[in-house]
Amino acid sequence: MAEITAAAVAKLREMTGAGMMDCKKALSEANGDLSAAVDILRKKGAATATTKGTREAREGVVARYVAPDGRLGVLVEVNCQTDFVARNDSFKAFADDVAKRLAADPKADFEADRVALVAKIRENIQIPRHARMEVTSNGMVAAYIHTGGKVGVLVEVGAGKETTVAAEEFKQLVKDITLQIAAGHPFAVTREQVPAEVVAKEKEIAADQVKNKPPHAMAKIVEGKLEKFYQTYCLVDQGFVKKNSEVSVKEHVGSVAKQLGDEITIRRFVRFQVGEAAPA
Numbered sequence: 449m450a451e452i453t454a455a456a457v458a459k460l461r462e463m464t465g466a467g468m469m470d471c472k473k474a475l476s477e478a479n480g481d482l483s484a485a486v487d488i489l490r491k492k493g494a495a496t497a498t499t500k501g502t503r504e505a506r507e508g509v510v511a512r513y514v515a516p517d518g519r520l521g522v523l524v525e526v527n528c529q530t531d532f533v534a535r536n537d538s539f540k541a542f543a544d545d546v547a548k549r550l551a552a553d554p555k556a557d558f559e560a561d562r563v564a565l566v567a568k569i570r571e572n573i574q575i576p577r578h579a580r581m582e583v584t585s586n587g588m589v590a591a592y593i594h595t596g597g598k599v600g601v602l603v604e605v606g607a608g609k610e611t612t613v614a615a616e617e618f619k620q621l622v623k624d625i626t627l628q629i630a631a632g633h634p635f636a637v638t639r640e641q642v643p644a645e646v647v648a649k650e651k652e653i654a655a656d657q658v659k660n661k662p663p664h665a666m667a668k669i670v671e672g673k674l675e676k677f678y679q680t681y682c683l684v685d686q687g688f689v690k691k692n693s694e695v696s697v698k699e700h701v702g703s704v705a706k707q708l709g710d711e712i713t714i715r716r717f718v719r720f721q722v723g724e725a726a727p728a
Contacts (some may be wrong), residue, residue: 450480464489487649491656507534510600510720511543512591513551518613521589522551523602524578525720529571534597534722536569543597546575554580579718586610587715588619592626601629603717612710621704621712624690625683628697629719634683637714642681650677683714 460471478484508527526543549556587606654673687693705712
């Protein structure tokens with residue numbers, strides 16, 4: 449049996465919010481496997497976190513660049529070792545420059561600049577990930593940076609007519625969607641984009657939580673739990689934050705589309721949070 453270390457227990461507690469003894473028992477049952485231990489805790493109802501996952505404790509910022517015409521945008525994460533450096537003007541300027549140069553050239557090489565900045569600030573700097581979106585039909589790309597550069601969003605929203613993209617109502621909608629993604633932390637635009645294995649695991653966990661219920665009641669409860677999962681996981685199913693969640697994002701987008709006499713579609717998005725990316 450794998451040795452259950454205090455560090456592993458602490459990590460599992462951070463991931464799930466479960467108690468220390470529950471974490472220790474789950475790790476023992478899972479033979480030290482963190483991912484399996486999370487599932488065990490969730491099945492027992494001891495963990496509510498579904499997607500925290502393991503994160504590297506690293507600092508840095510998320511930077512953005514959006515072209516003036518709104519048809520091209522870049523989001524990039526740049527990491528350093530301390531929050532002190534993350535707030536350094538030279539470091540933030542480097543991150544902004546990386547985003548702008550990636551917009552001009554997706555294959556831009558920053559190694560010489562990175563090494564020079566490392567020598568200047570005396571901390572390791574990495575660029576673990578970036579996303580670049582370019583509109584190919586009617587639509588707009590927008591970005592939003594939140595929490596002192598710790599969270600960033602890039603989204604593409606499409607429209608049927610070119611005149612819609614120029615409308616202030618459309619521009620405001622796109623801006624509101626970036627705020628929604630930052631606050632709501634969705635993982636897919638629609639239910640159809642949720643991986644089958646993710647849905648299967650949610651069903652398994654939900655069923656295990658109510659396994660002592662009668663079969664007909666169990667099916668309804670599992671269906672209800674899956675519905676709540678979609679309302680968290682999928683952007684269009686989330687309650688729209690600017691309407692106090694009284695209407696869904698899908699309903700709000702539909703309302704604006706009707707007002708403009710067009711069809712509006714959230715095509716894709718990315719949401720970066722500092723420290724989520726795998727080590728470079």
